[in-house]
Amino acid sequence: MIADPRWHRFATPEQLADRFAGDMADFLKIAISQRGQALLAVSGGTTPAAFFRALSTHDLPWTDVTVVPVDERFVPTTSERSNEKLIRQNLLVNKAAAARFTPLYHDVADISDAAKLADRAVTDLPLPFDVVVLGMGGDGHTASFFPDSPELTGAIDPAASHHVLAVTAPSADEPRLTLTLPVLLSAGLIALHIEGAEKHSLLETVLAEPHPREKPIGAVLLHAAKPLDIYWAPKKGE
Ligand SMILES: O=C(O)[C@H](O)[C@@H](O)[C@H](O)[C@H](O)COP(=O)(O)O
Numbered sequence: 001m002i003a004d005p006r007w008h009r010f011a012t013p014e015q016l017a018d019r020f021a022g023d024m025a026d027f028l029k030i031a032i033s034q035r036g037q038a039l040l041a042v043s044g045g046t047t048p049a050a051f052f053r054a055l056s057t058h059d060l061p062w063t064d065v066t067v068v069p070v071d072e073r074f075v076p077t078t079s080e081r082s083n084e085k086l087i088r089q090n091l092l093v094n095k096a097a098a099a100r101f102t103p104l105y106h107d108v109a110d111i112s113d114a115a116k117l118a119d120r121a122v123t124d125l126p127l128p129f130d131v132v133v134l135g136m137g138g139d140g141h142t143a144s145f146f147p148d149s150p151e152l153t154g155a156i157d158p159a160a161s162h163h164v165l166a167v168t169a170p171s172a173d174e175p176r177l178t179l180t181l182p183v184l185l186s187a188g189l190i191a192l193h194i195e196g197a198e199k200h201s202l203l204e205t206v207l208a209e210p211h212p213r214e215k216p217i218g219a220v221l222l223h224a225a226k227p228l229d230i231y232w233a234p235k236k237g238e
Pocket residue numbers: 043044045046047048070071072073083134135136137138141142143144
């Protein structure tokens with residue numbers, strides 16, 4: 001049974017970015033006040049850049065915050081496809097430049113070695129995450145849980161023993177490293193940031209009938225112990 005999500009709807013992506021950044025900054029401040037530090041996992045892709053830039057300007061004890069990618073393309077951090085590059089250029093700037101960062105990408109030949117290194121680094125963090133920010137693709141994937149991935153079952157296994165897995169998928173442009181479902185679900189707050197009418201409609205469909213293997217966002221919705229916060233705005237011109 002899915003816990004009814006909390007929808008936060010905005011007229012424009014700019015208004016969403018400003019309010020979303022303020023809400024996440026407030027939650028990170030609470031986490032820091034309660035446990036002296038905060039763990040923030042963020043997704044990549046094309047949607048979050050404005051939110052990252054807005055969050056980077058907020059005044060909070062960034063030296064007590066560790067930022068981790070929810071998932072990563074197995075590409076050098078100089079690549080335009082790199083989520084680490086996106087995060088470093090848009091979030092780890094301004095006041096947030098003082099934050100710590102734990103990468104998933106490691107410059108090794110074999111992605112399974114990178115996954116092992118990333119899994120060890122994430123395991124060594126003071127888990128659970130305080131905030132996880134997810135995106136969603138038009139096929140209903142989130143993180144790197146792709147419907148056509150042979151590793152999907154392992155990645156969305158609620159009892160997965162690893163925190164990071166290497167995954168591949170014909171629909172993904174490159175091999176990926178992804179946090180697994182349990183480590184995402186253990187977060188204090190899970191926010192889903194999507195924009196556009198198409199994604200809104202897709203999510204409404206999944207909320208009505210979750211198919212974790214067809215629409216992997218459904219695995220998050222089904223197994224989340226608390227409601228997700230969904231931040232949505234129409235795309236420009238919609
Ligand atoms: O590495 C990635 O691409 C993301 O982590 C991925 O899960 C993303 O959130 C969705 O693919 C949505 O991407 P867009 O924001 O580009 O639509």
